[in-house]
Amino acid sequence: MTSCKPHSMSIQAWDTPLVCRHLLEPASNLVYSRMCSAIKDAQLRVRQSNDDLIAWKFDPESPSGKRLMSRMRHLLNENEALGRANQAERITVLEREAEAQTNCIKEFSKTHEGIESVLEEAYTDLEGLQTSLLQLHQQINQAESVVEALQAELEIREPGRVAELMKAVWEKLDDSKVEQQEKELDPNPFEATEAKAVCKEEPADDVLQTSNSS
CATH class of the missing domain: 1.10.287 (Helix Hairpins)
Structure with missing residues (x-):
């Protein structure tokens, strides 16, 4: 023991x-x-x-917990800073895009205004042409009525004279058409001058004949 x-x-x-x-x-x-x-x-x-x-237990009061919490706060601050920078850059990009779209809209508006002004001018010119055509049509109607009255009076005074004059007028018109076609094919100032002189002499002869007959 x-x-x-x-x-x-x-x-x-x-x-x-x-x-x-x-x-x-x-x-x-x-x-x-x-x-x-x-x-x-x-x-x-x-x-x-x-x-x-x-x-190493994750506890806010433990040393490791405190270190982790401080690190997380630091990362959150960095993330917020990056988020603000990214947001600011995104806003800048959106502002640029909006400015570009605004400029495009302004240019389109200017072009549209120019087109509208051209269309208004064309519409005004068209109205003027329509008015001119209407006036010419009225003048032609008046001239036709005067010619008909003169033809009737001339037919009463000189029977058969109206047909001769109409035939001469139609021949003159045909000659002028032929001359115009020749000018388009082979223009010659000398020939054109002679044709004008001939055309001027013919009505004078007709007038003299008419005055002599009357």
Whole structure:
């Protein structure tokens, strides 16, 4: 029993004759001592692991939690700054696009106004042409009525004279058409002058004949 006293102080719960008898053997004592040291090392590792877990536990009050929170705040600030920069750039791009669209609309409006002014001028010219054509038509009708009256009066005074005059007029018109076609094909100022002189002489002869007959 006296040989078990050194071990009885460390292992009081195992102070029995069976344990003391086993500890008397050197091999058992060596195994037991190694087992105790291994258990102590395991307990230390477990305690250290628990401490590490507690230290690395995500808690706002823990050091790691504080570091993570500060890092997250820093990242959020950077993200907000980038977002503001991106938003400002996007706004600038939108402003440029809006300005370009405004310029296009202004140019289109100017072009449209120019087209409208041209159309108004063309419409005004068309109205003027229509008015001129109407006046010419009225003048032609008046001239036709005067010619008919003169023809009737001339037919009363000189029967058959109207037919001769109409025939001469139609021949003169045919000659003028032929001359015009010749001018278009081979214009010659000298021939044109002679044709005009001939045309001027013929009405004079007709007038003289008419005056003599009357």
